Amino acid sequence: MPQITSNDINRLKEDLKKKGYKLTPQRRAIVDTIISNEGKHLTAEEIYDEVKTDCPEIGLATVYRTILLLEEMGVIYRLDLNDGCARYELAHDHENHRHHHLVCNSCGRVFEVEDDLLEELEQEIEGKYRFKILDHSVKFYGLCNECREK
DSSP states (O other): OOOOOHHHHHHHHHHHHHTTOOOOHHHHHHHHHHHHTTTSOEEHHHHHHHHHHHOTTOOHHHHHHHHHHHHHTTSEEEEEOSSSOEEEEEOOTTOSSOOEEEEETTTOOEEEEOSOTTHHHHHHHHHHHOOOOOOOOOEEEEOOHHHHHO
16 A cells, blocks of 8 residues: 655645645545555545545535545546546656556456556657647556456
8 A cells, every 4th residue: 555655745735725725634534545545446435435434524525525626736636437437546746647547348347557658659649740748548448357267
């Protein structure tokens, strides 16, 4: 499980402060939940269910507002897997772009592809179309190894 450092918390506090917000215990609980469930791509409702165990007074509306704020700040990314649910994952400072995902059509599991395999393609597109690419999101749909073997 990734560890959030005091530098990360201080940076988050500063970013929130610049936008006129504070890192309340509820917001901290939401961030902690997203970090502790990294790789699970939780929905807002799943985040709410997790946070509620440590913060029973929190409301679903607070979770939604905080998720929108964290997304706006670039702390988390919204992930749409074409299943009608928005999912969220932690943004990493070391990534130039969002990482890629493999989505199993049978069991619904989501696997993360750690390598950015599109750098050459991006350069070609930028040169040919004179378009500066800032980010991209790639999802591959198919069958995971377990479902293929069934």
